[in-house]
Amino acid sequence: MKKITKLNKNIFLKGILPLLLLLSFVFKPIKAYAEVTETEINGELINASSEFLRDLDFETWQLVAYKSPLFEDKLILRVIGYPGNLRIDHPTGLNVESGRKEWILDDKTLLNAALANDGRQAAAEFDLDTLIQNIDKNRPLRLSLSGVFSELPVPPFVVKEWRSLS
Numbered sequence: 001m002k003k004i005t006k007l008n009k010n011i012f013l014k015g016i017l018p019l020l021l022l023l024s025f026v027f028k029p030i031k032a033y034a035e036v037t038e039t040e041i042n043g044e045l046i047n048a049s050s051e052f053l054r055d056l057d058f059e060t061w062q063l064v065a066y067k068s069p070l071f072e073d074k075l076i077l078r079v080i081g082y083p084g085n086l087r088i089d090h091p092t093g094l095n096v097e098s099g100r101k102e103w104i105l106d107d108k109t110l111l112n113a114a115l116a117n118d119g120r121q122a123a124a125e126f127d128l129d130t131l132i133q134n135i136d137k138n139r140p141l142r143l144s145l146s147g148v149f150s151e152l153p154v155p156p157f158v159v160k161e162w163r164s165l166s
Helices: 002-026 129-134 156-165
Strands: 035-041 044-054 060-068 074-080 094-098 101-105 123-127 141-145 149-154
Touching (some): 035 156, 044 149, 044 156, 060 149, 060 156, 074 129, 074 156, 101 129
Antiparallel strands (some): 035 044, 044 060, 074 123, 094 141, 141 149
């Protein structure tokens, strides 16, 4: 019995373990990060940061930050949900918290004709410039939108992408 156990241990240490280690270097897990890419927004190709995040109720939302030519190149945050998720009375401010600090981002949705006339009501836009000008670090944020989601955590790597656009 002891010889079989010792033999199995040697096969594992000399054969299978090195193979597993080699495979772990070859197939590295994909790192999660937001990426600034060229995206079509309002019929134009614009550099934007896009990321899918889940709120505390496990609903998925897409956050797209971009400089909008419609708003004098201000940084805009577009919150996109499944059609019908964003049925809100505009204007409604987006609440942002980080530690003890709090901001309310202005609703710009009705100023964008494409979104104002879209019957699906799947997206809302907010002025992100005020927030980005008031933070100097890539810190985690918590977003809340009255009647839509109570808390949507935004990790620091997404904030870093937003800050790189300004």
